[in-house]
Amino acid sequence: MLPAQHDWFSEFYQSEGVAISWTVESHLAHEITDYQTIDVYQTTHWGNLMVIDGFVMLTSRDNFLYHEMLTHPALFSHPNPKRVLIIGGGDCGTLKEVLAHESVEQCTQVEIDEQVTRLAEKFFPELCERNDDPRAKLLFDDGLAHIKSLEPGSVDVIIIDSTDPIGPAEGLFGPEFVKDCYAALGPGGIMVQQSESPLLHQALIAGITKNMREAGFDETATLGFPQPCYPSGWWSATMAVKEGGLAPPSEARFTLAKLTTRYYNREVHIGALATQLGRVAR
Ligand code: AG3
Numbered sequence: 001m002l003p004a005q006h007d008w009f010s011e012f013y014q015s016e017g018v019a020i021s022w023t024v025e026s027h028l029a030h031e032i033t034d035y036q037t038i039d040v041y042q043t044t045h046w047g048n049l050m051v052i053d054g055f056v057m058l059t060s061r062d063n064f065l066y067h068e069m070l071t072h073p074a075l076f077s078h079p080n081p082k083r084v085l086i087i088g089g090g091d092c093g094t095l096k097e098v099l100a101h102e103s104v105e106q107c108t109q110v111e112i113d114e115q116v117t118r119l120a121e122k123f124f125p126e127l128c129e130r131n132d133d134p135r136a137k138l139l140f141d142d143g144l145a146h147i148k149s150l151e152p153g154s155v156d157v158i159i160i161d162s163t164d165p166i167g168p169a170e171g172l173f174g175p176e177f178v179k180d181c182y183a184a185l186g187p188g189g190i191m192v193q194q195s196e197s198p199l200l201h202q203a204l205i206a207g208i209t210k211n212m213r214e215a216g217f218d219e220t221a222t223l224g225f226p227q228p229c230y231p232s233g234w235w236s237a238t239m240a241v242k243e244g245g246l247a248p249p250s251e252a253r254f255t256l257a258k259l260t261t262r263y264y265n266r267e268v269h270i271g272a273l274a275t276q277l278g279r280v281a282r
Contacts, residue, residue, distance in 0.1 A: 090116030
């Protein structure tokens with residue numbers, strides 16, 4: 001039962017004429033950093049809610065969908081992912097999923113805003129459980145500059161877990177960054193990028209796909225998945241492979257990985273590829 005009087009947080013997604021709201025118990029944090037404004041709310045039904053510049057980043061209740069779908073299809077598309085790079089991802093939910101793969105020897109996370117991680121440690125501790133894993137390296141730096149500093153061919157999988165393509169994340173959606181990712185990846189390397197809503201952002205998805213093709217990637221695929229807390233409730237990840245194809249894992253490989261996921265599994269992976277969202281977007 002809701003109290004008669006309650007406060008609401010709303011994300012107003014003006015450009016699409018839609019908003020989504022949560023009833024909130026309290027406003028846990030409000031920080032203005034060098035990059036953005038971060039708020040955390042305690043909601044009545046969705047656990048904690050993190051908001052950056054008015055846009056919802058995650059809730060305790062449904063973030064597993066996004067983090068699992070951004071991570072596992074990409075890692076399983078590589079034959080033996082050892083060196084993983086996360087650009088953004090400050091709440092550490094993606095890092096946690098990456099480290100569930102035993103093949104991974106090193107996972108570097110490059111988040112521009114340290115405060116995102118500090119607030120995640122405080123208000124989303126379940127996502128930060130693996131931050132002390134010896135394979136994890138947390139850097140607070142500019143991802144655009146970091147990628148340029150890498151040895152060519154030194155990474156197996158790059159995951160771009162960013163905000164919307166405005167503000168500090170804008171360059172992460174541009175052609176130059178995609179070319180830099182291509183150079184940093186070894187043969188068979190995979191890049192995956194959170195690519196917004198298949199319903200609302202088809203032009204953006206088409207642009208990401210075009211950038212990937214033009215950078216030299218052999219194959220691309222856009223995987224859709226539900227994400228109730230984001231505009232339209234339907235979200236996507238766009239993957240690309242440097243030399244090779246984007247096949248789901250064999251049953252044997254999936255079973256051997258012993259993942260404890262809540263949404264992702266091999267059939268979901270196959271189904272997400274079958275939706276051919278990339279083709280719809282083009
Ligand atoms: N990734 C944010 C996706 C953008 C959400 N957009 C919006 N609410 N308008 C968040 C990072 C989670 N690890």
